[in-house]
Amino acid sequence: MTVRLADDGAIMLEGNCPVEDAETLARFLLLDPSAAVDWRTCEKAHAAVIQILLTARPLMRGSPRSAFLRDWVTPVVSRSPAIQR
Amino acid sequence: MNDLLEQFLIECRELVEAATQDLLALEAAPDEKERIDSAFRGFHTLKGAAGIVEFPAMGQVMHAAEDVLASVRGGDRPVSADLIGDCLSCLDLLVQWLDAIAENGAIPVAPDEAVTSLVARLARSPADAGPEARVDDAGWLAGFLDRHRTLLRQARAAFRYVPDADCFFRGEDPLALVARVPGILALELSPREPWPPLEELNPFECNLIVTVLTASSPDETSAVLRSVSGQVAIHPLAESPAGDGDLSPDARKVLEEQSRLAANGAAEGFAGRLGSSGRVAINVLRHAGMAEAAETVSLALARSQSDNNSEAFLAALRTVLEPPAEATESGAAGDPLAAPRTRAARALRIDVERIDALVSLAGELTAVKNAVGHSAQRAREGVDPDSLARALKDQHALLDRLVAELRRAVLEIRVLPMRQTFQQFPRLVREMARDLGKPVRLTIEGETTEADKATVEALFEPLLHVLRNALDHGIESAADRLAADKPATATVVLRATREGDQVIVEVTDDGRGIDPAVIRRVAAERGVATEAALAEMPDAAVIELIFAPGFSTAAAVTGLSGRGVGMDAVRSAVARLGGRVTVSSQPGAGTSVRFILPFSVLMLRVMTVEVGGQVFGIPIDAVIETIRVPRDRISRAGAASVIVLRDRTLPLIPLADLLHLSEPGEANDGADARVVVVSAAGQTGALEVEKLGERMDVMLKPMEGLLSGATGLAGTTLLGDGRVLIVLDLQELLA
Numbered sequence: 001m002t003v004r005l006a007d008d009g010a011i012m013l014e015g016n017c018p019v020e021d022a023e024t025l026a027r028f029l030l031l032d033p034s035a036a037v038d039w040r041t042c043e044k045a046h047a048a049v050i051q052i053l054l055t056a057r058p059l060m061r062g063s064p065r066s067a068f069l070r071d072w073v074t075p076v077v078s079r080s081p082a083i084q085r
Numbered sequence: 086m087n088d089l090l091e092q093f094l095i096e097c098r099e100l101v102e103a104a105t106q107d108l109l110a111l112e113a114a115p116d117e118k119e120r121i122d123s124a125f126r127g128f129h130t131l132k133g134a135a136g137i138v139e140f141p142a143m144g145q146v147m148h149a150a151e152d153v154l155a156s157v158r159g160g161d162r163p164v165s166a167d168l169i170g171d172c173l174s175c176l177d178l179l180v181q182w183l184d185a186i187a188e189n190g191a192i193p194v195a196p197d198e199a200v201t202s203l204v205a206r207l208a209r210s211p212a213d214a215g216p217e218a219r220v221d222d223a224g225w226l227a228g229f230l231d232r233h234r235t236l237l238r239q240a241r242a243a244f245r246y247v248p249d250a251d252c253f254f255r256g257e258d259p260l261a262l263v264a265r266v267p268g269i270l271a272l273e274l275s276p277r278e279p280w281p282p283l284e285e286l287n288p289f290e291c292n293l294i295v296t297v298l299t300a301s302s303p304d305e306t307s308a309v310l311r312s313v314s315g316q317v318a319i320h321p322l323a324e325s326p327a328g329d330g331d332l333s334p335d336a337r338k339v340l341e342e343q344s345r346l347a348a349n350g351a352a353e354g355f356a357g358r359l360g361s362s363g364r365v366a367i368n369v370l371r372h373a374g375m376a377e378a379a380e381t382v383s384l385a386l387a388r389s390q391s392d393n394n395s396e397a398f399l400a401a402l403r404t405v406l407e408p409p410a411e412a413t414e415s416g417a418a419g420d421p422l423a424a425p426r427t428r429a430a431r432a433l434r435i436d437v438e439r440i441d442a443l444v445s446l447a448g449e450l451t452a453v454k455n456a457v458g459h460s461a462q463r464a465r466e467g468v469d470p471d472s473l474a475r476a477l478k479d480q481h482a483l484l485d486r487l488v489a490e491l492r493r494a495v496l497e498i499r500v501l502p503m504r505q506t507f508q509q510f511p512r513l514v515r516e517m518a519r520d521l522g523k524p525v526r527l528t529i530e531g532e533t534t535e536a537d538k539a540t541v542e543a544l545f546e547p548l549l550h551v552l553r554n555a556l557d558h559g560i561e562s563a564a565d566r567l568a569a570d571k572p573a574t575a576t577v578v579l580r581a582t583r584e585g586d587q588v589i590v591e592v593t594d595d596g597r598g599i600d601p602a603v604i605r606r607v608a609a610e611r612g613v614a615t616e617a618a619l620a621e622m623p624d625a626a627v628i629e630l631i632f633a634p635g636f637s638t639a640a641a642v643t644g645l646s647g648r649g650v651g652m653d654a655v656r657s658a659v660a661r662l663g664g665r666v667t668v669s670s671q672p673g674a675g676t677s678v679r680f681i682l683p684f685s686v687l688m689l690r691v692m693t694v695e696v697g698g699q700v701f702g703i704p705i706d707a708v709i710e711t712i713r714v715p716r717d718r719i720s721r722a723g724a725a726s727v728i729v730l731r732d733r734t735l736p737l738i739p740l741a742d743l744l745h746l747s748e749p750g751e752a753n754d755g756a757d758a759r760v761v762v763v764s765a766a767g768q769t770g771a772l773e774v775e776k777l778g779e780r781m782d783v784m785l786k787p788m789e790g791l792l793s794g795a796t797g798l799a800g801t802t803l804l805g806d807g808r809v810l811i812v813l814d815l816q817e818l819l820a
């Protein structure tokens with residue numbers, strides 16, 4: 001599984017997260033809306049996964065490995081909902 | 086430009102405005118049959134106008150829109166946001182053409198591509214146009230480019246990719262695809278429909294819109310996105326857009342004139358003329374914000390002067406003058422940035438009654454003129470001086486009345502309803518709301534409220550800025566609003582009211598309000614005030630800090646309102662109109678920004694006073710009363726003088742001191758002090774003057790040139806005896 005719960009309750013996104021991860025991620029976030037998402041080892045994430053992050057706006061931990069995600073998606077995802085565009 | 090075209094421009098602009106209002110109203114209430122009819126008639130009339138001036142491209146576009154509205158009217162097609170958007174795009178294109186006509190005086194060459202694509206889009210039947218299939222909503226581009234203004238120099242294309250909702254099922258990954266586009270400069274991810282709460286989100290339905298600015302060419306970009314071409318709108322961008330420095334038509338004219346003057350090399354005084362032409366040209370360019378061009382021209386000028394030959398200078402001017410010509414062409418081709426809709430129409434439509442009033446006044450003035458001539462004749466004949474004086478006095482009284490009426494009538498011509506400016510906002514707010522993905526309803530009240538033309542027109546920019554701020558920062562996302570027990574659709578009210586000699590324009594939103602704690606923190610961070618001072622300030626005063634120079638939360642967080650100008654620009658724009666701005670806010674419930682403006686910027690009732698042998702005017706609306714105070718009633722409180730007036734202690738300030746005119750104490754002995762009690766900048770004070778003068782209405786001329794920066798002076802006017810009356814700005818003097 002490329003999405004899993006860590007011991008401290010954080011949700012880990014690892015490696016190449018396919019479209020199926022979206023549902024799992026959504027379920028984890030619904031169970032614990034305050035859970036942080038750690039995507040430091042994430043190399044690729046399907047748009048469906050990013051879409052979950054944009055909806056739930058969890059606390060993002062670190063920045064992902066892929067340059068595309070780091071440069072273009074991180075700023076959108078980690079912007080707090082208060083100033084979301 | 087011929088009369089026919091001029092009339093065409095005026096009529097078209099009016100029709101465009103009316104049709105825009107109809108379309109927006111239709112979007113809000115799709116069942117309003119009258120609006121459909123009215124919009125349909127509008128497009129129909131525009132089509133007819135196109136035929137009269139022989140502008141086939143325009144006829145084609147208007148016809149397509151007319152067809153669409155006809156099918157709506159016949160019940161064959163429902164009103165949708167896309168349909169309204171398409172019709173509005175037609176009007177946008179038309180406005181660009183109209184601007185081009187106004188500029189060049191000729192019908193623009195039909196830019197086929199823009200016309201064909203628009204017509205094709207309109208002709209498309211609703212069956213093959215699902216709600217998400219329509220990606221080319223022209224509204225997104227302007228806002229997007231504006232947010233990434235700084236990157237435009239490198240950008241060669243912008244695209245908006247609205248993936249089909251079911252694309253995940255087809256195994257598509259929109260982001261992975263976009264990631265393959267080389268040279269991404271900016272990327273925005275926004276929801277197509279506002280994000281639902283997580284539990285309601287269908288994780289396998291794509292709700293994303295990806296908007297990207299790239300340094301790749303449109304061809305490269307479309308090659309990468311070929312597989313989803315139906316879901317992508319790519320807009321080519323000129324390699325080096327004109328940027329900020331764009332020449333206004335007036336500036337162009339001045340520059341052309343300079344190059345004509347300088348070209349005349351044989352005539353006498355060539356060197357001097359070249360020098361002055363050059364200086365004018367450089368100033369014009371600097372003024373237009375084209376510092377680079379100014380630099381180039383100035384170098385060329387130096388070369389020309391040393392060669393005693395205007396060649397280099399002329400060549401430099403030519404390069405400056407030529408590129409914008411291309412820009413005009415691309416504007417006609419449908420680049421929404423090239424022709425800002427904000428440009429105010431130059432022509433002024435005047436009520437016939439007001440003209441009639443002027444005509445009859447002219448008649449009466451002629452009668453008085455004849456009577457004065459008659460009196461002059463009698464004076465030469467040596468009639469009784471007493472009867473002559475009586476006649477002259479009557480005639481003077483008559484003249485006095487007529488001149489007053491004339492002045493009033495002329496000023497009334499300059500009075501416009503706020504509608505002139507307000508009517509542009511429903512459209513702009515609609516676009517901003519779409520860009521932000523926040524549902525917003527704009528309610529306009531009091532659009533018939535009148536004010537001076539200058540005020541009404543100059544309100545556009547500051548109001549736009551305040552509205553942007555409200556949408557960007559004030560209003561929460563739909564999800565946040567629902568969480569806060571508010572309706573998902575936010576309401577912004579734009580309201581104008583007349584209160585006596587003042588016009589109040591208010592923008593009120595029902596958003597999250599301004600949090601004084603946040604303002605305190607940011608103000609401290611940006612060094613607007615010290616933390617200690619901020620802690621002591623009441624919340625209301627803290628909120629007003631958003632107007633302080635250097636305070637712009639906007640610039641820091643988002644692109645939409647952050648354009649390097651903060652609310653301090655709004656405040657100074659309103660101050661230029663003689664008004665002021667206040668803000669009030671209820672955390673959680675919304676923010677209200679009020680512009681308090683004088684009804685007329687031109688006429689000012691002043692009271693004259695004398696100090697230090699000079700006459701000054703004090704605006705009467707600041708004067709509470711004038712009194713004489715015996716010297717023994719003036720007491721001292723430390724270094725200052727105070728008087729007690731009806732149990733209130735007021736500081737007594739010699740006006741001469743305030744203006745640094747004479748030594749205090751001069752000519753003060755014995756006689757009662759003459760005091761003007763004034764109220765300005767929220768405080769009441771007493772000004773001691775040497776002499777009280779008369780009251781008069783003056784046409785205030787703003788301070789210009791070197792004096793424009795002088796504080797405490799509102800403007801000048803000429804007195805009957807030819808002296809200049811300086812009118813004081815007590816707001817500034819007492820602040």
